[in-house]
Amino acid sequence: MSAAASAIDARAPRCCANPDPQLAFPDACGPAARWPLVRCRRCSLVYVRDPRSIADLDAAQQNAYGAPTQRFGAVLESAVRAFRAARARLVQRLVPRGARVLDVGCGRGLFLRLLRERGYLVRGTELSEATRKNAYPDVPIDAGELTRASYPAGSFDLISIWHVLEHVRDPHATLDAAHQALAPNGVLLLAVPNFASWQARFGGERWFHLDLPRHLWQFTPTTLRALLEQHGFRVELMRTGQWEMDPFGWVQTALNRAGFRPNALYDTLRSNPADKADLSLPYRLLQLLLFPLLLGPAFALALLARCTGRAGTVIAVARRSP
Numbered sequence: 139m140s141a142a143a144s145a146i147d148a149r150a151p152r153c154c155a156n157p158d159p160q161l162a163f164p165d166a167c168g169p170a171a172r173w174p175l176v177r178c179r180r181c182s183l184v185y186v187r188d189p190r191s192i193a194d195l196d197a198a199q200q201n202a203y204g205a206p207t208q209r210f211g212a213v214l215e216s217a218v219r220a221f222r223a224a225r226a227r228l229v230q231r232l233v234p235r236g237a238r239v240l241d242v243g244c245g246r247g248l249f250l251r252l253l254r255e256r257g258y259l260v261r262g263t264e265l266s267e268a269t270r271k272n273a274y275p276d277v278p279i280d281a282g283e284l285t286r287a288s289y290p291a292g293s294f295d296l297i298s299i300w301h302v303l304e305h306v307r308d309p310h311a312t313l314d315a316a317h318q319a320l321a322p323n324g325v326l327l328l329a330v331p332n333f334a335s336w337q338a339r340f341g342g343e344r345w346f347h348l349d350l351p352r353h354l355w356q357f358t359p360t361t362l363r364a365l366l367e368q369h370g371f372r373v374e375l376m377r378t379g380q381w382e383m384d385p386f387g388w389v390q391t392a393l394n395r396a397g398f399r400p401n402a403l404y405d406t407l408r409s410n411p412a413d414k415a416d417l418s419l420p421y422r423l424l425q426l427l428l429f430p431l432l433l434g435p436a437f438a439l440a441l442l443a444r445c446t447g448r449a450g451t452v453i454a455v456a457r458r459s460p
């Protein structure tokens with residue numbers, strides 16, 4: 139085995155101290171291949187059994203979230219902006235103006251820009267070089283994943299890890315680094331897809347948020363809480379449901395289940411041509427035609443799931459224990 143290969147093995151996913159993985163979803167599908175998922179009998183975490191090599195994985199993440207400054211067309215971009223503003227208002231309720239905020243996996247930095255306009259001191263991390271190049275130039279963004287070496291202890295009052303923890307190679311290391319980088323009593327703001335949701339159950343191996351091979355980990359409110367407590371956080375709020383994600387998640391999951399190419403609508407809506415290169419124009423038009431037809435029932439299901447705590451995403455607010 140080469141030195142490079144053994145380095146990859148050393149960083150292979152490890153869910154807990156004594157992993158006991160059992161094949162749970164053998165036929166989970168990405169656009170072009172199957173990515174079997176396992177569930178650990180000890181810690182209950184669900185994860186991709188054979189993640190790609192580190193180099194391939196970085197390429198996949200960069201292709202997915204990289205190139206364009208605008209990820210979607212103009213109409214959807216204004217919706218994205220409204221959702222980022224809503225997240226900024228959530229931060230305003232948690233920490234006062236002037237607080238130091240880090241956004242892990244900040245993309246092009248729109249959320250941080252909105253926070254800075256509201257008087258916060260902001261910083262981001264972003265893995266993708268292409269995204270960093272196209273980011274807002276007035277937002278400071280550091281390269282790479284968050285590690286213990288990234289920032290001096292206690293550098294931030296709030297760290298946001300928003301739909302990023304499911305992508306990282308080692309969620310334990312990321313939460314450990316966040317704990318170290320937060321000031322005592324600092325706030326961690328987290329969002330991930332909810333594997334215990336109705337949507338996940340309905341979609342099974344074709345659920346939108348499996349997003350294979352990019353999502354390496356799947357969490358539930360129970361496993362997320364356990365993980366946070368294990369890393370020295372006190373959970374103050376945990377709820378399910380996000381309007382930004384849930385209705386669309388229902389639509390895309392229904393289309394996936396109907397037999398369309400996984401996440402074809404999502405890729406059609408994105409502005410990166412590489413995402414939809416395998417989809418013909420009529421195929422894409424059909425996706426766009428079905429989208430508004432399914433959106434009404436999807437909103438109803440999203441509302442019902444949210445009321446019962448079974449919506450497709452989980453949001454957690456946790457505080458660093460002193």
Ligand SMILES: [Zn+2]
Pocket residue numbers: 153154155156157158178179180181182183
């Ligand atoms: Zn485990």
